[in-house]
Structure formats: structure tokens, C-alpha cells
Amino acid sequence: MADTTASSSGANCLEKLKSYVKTPKGFILTGEIFVSFIVIICYGASHTGGYSSLAICEMIFAMVFFGIFMMELDKQFLVVNWVWTDLFRAGIGAVLYLIVSLINVIGGSGDGARIAGGVFGLIAGLLFAYDTYTIYLQIKSTSQHTAASTDDGV
Structure with missing residues (x-):
């Protein structure tokens, strides 16, 4: 007899993946992962490959948060404030990407892969900045809805 629970849980995970990528936050995280991968390739092909460590770290962090939000683990582990994290x-990713990318674009004369990595890094920095802005709006809207009660019966 075949165990059908394993294949259905895999299909369930695939369905969660497909549905999460279609959400605005999932689309932004997918873009961050994709652009960070392109930056890794560009910096890996350049003469100075040391700048790829930032792209590797940010891609891994984006993948971890993608997995946490996709599987809705943020609703199960309430010890960490996931929105603020x-x-x-x-x-931090936006600021670091913009700094490192400007350094590479300005100082990368003669190394086309380094300049391309810098340009894609600027795009990644803007994408991370947009993600920061959307999270800030989410925090702002949440804090406005939780007003303190005014109890006049004291």
C-alpha cells in the first residue's frame, strides 16, 4: 500500500508556495531573492568577488523570511515580533545594498561584471527600500487601529 499523505503534503506545500507568491509581500520577497541571485552571479564573475557576501546574506535572509511567511510560522511563533524583524x-539590506553598489559602480572601471553587479545592486537596494516602506505602512496602519480606551467610569 502506498502512503498518500506524503504526496498530499507536498502538493499542499506547493499550493501554499503558488498562492503566497501571488500576494504583494510574496512577490516582493521573490523579487529580492531573484535580484540578489543576479547580483551574486555578477560579482562572482568580476575580478573582485568579495562583494558577493552581502548578496549571499541578503538572499538567504529573504529566503528564510519567505519560508516563514509562506508556511505561516509567524502566527505560530509569537515570541519574535516578525513585522519589526x-x-x-x-x-539594513536597502542601506547596505545602496552603499556597496555605489562603491562598485563608481570604482569599477574596466570590470564590466562589477559594474553590472553594482547596477543590479542598486535595483536590489531600491526593492529592499520599497519593502521597508510597505512594512512601515503596515506598522503605521496597525498602530492607528489599536487606540487606547478612554474609560470615563473611573
């Missing part, structure tokens, strides 16, 4: 991840 994601805000810090995206904000």
Missing part, C-alpha cells in the same frame, strides 16, 4: 532586515 522584517522591517530591520529590509532596512
Whole structure:
């Protein structure tokens, strides 16, 4: 007899993946992973490959958060404030990508792969900045809805 529970859980995971990628947050995280992978390839092909460590770290962090949000683990592990953690991840990624990419675009004369990595890094920095902005709007809208009660019966 074949065990059908394993294949149905795999199909369930695939369905979660497909449905999460269609959400705005899933689309942004997918874009971050994809652009970071392109930056890794460009910096790996350049003469100075040391700049790829930032892209590797940011891609791994984006993949971890993609997995956490896709499997809805953020609703199960309430010890960590996932929204604020994601805000810090995206904000730090945006700042670091913009700094490293500007260094590579300005100082990469003669190395086309380094300049291409810098240009894609600038795109990644803007994508991470947009992610930071959307998370900030989410936090702002959540804090406005939770107003303190005014109890006049004291």
C-alpha cells in the first residue's frame, strides 16, 4: 500500500508556495531573492568577488523570511515580533545594498561584471527600500487601529 499523505503534503506545500507568491509581500520577497541571485552571479564573475557576501546574506535572509511567511510560522511563533524583524532586515539590506553598489559602480572601471553587479545592486537596494516602506505602512496602519480606551467610569 502506498502512503498518500506524503504526496498530499507536498502538493499542499506547493499550493501554499503558488498562492503566497501571488500576494504583494510574496512577490516582493521573490523579487529580492531573484535580484540578489543576479547580483551574486555578477560579482562572482568580476575580478573582485568579495562583494558577493552581502548578496549571499541578503538572499538567504529573504529566503528564510519567505519560508516563514509562506508556511505561516509567524502566527505560530509569537515570541519574535516578525513585522519589526522584517522591517530591520529590509532596512539594513536597502542601506547596505545602496552603499556597496555605489562603491562598485563608481570604482569599477574596466570590470564590466562589477559594474553590472553594482547596477543590479542598486535595483536590489531600491526593492529592499520599497519593502521597508510597505512594512512601515503596515506598522503605521496597525498602530492607528489599536487606540487606547478612554474609560470615563473611573
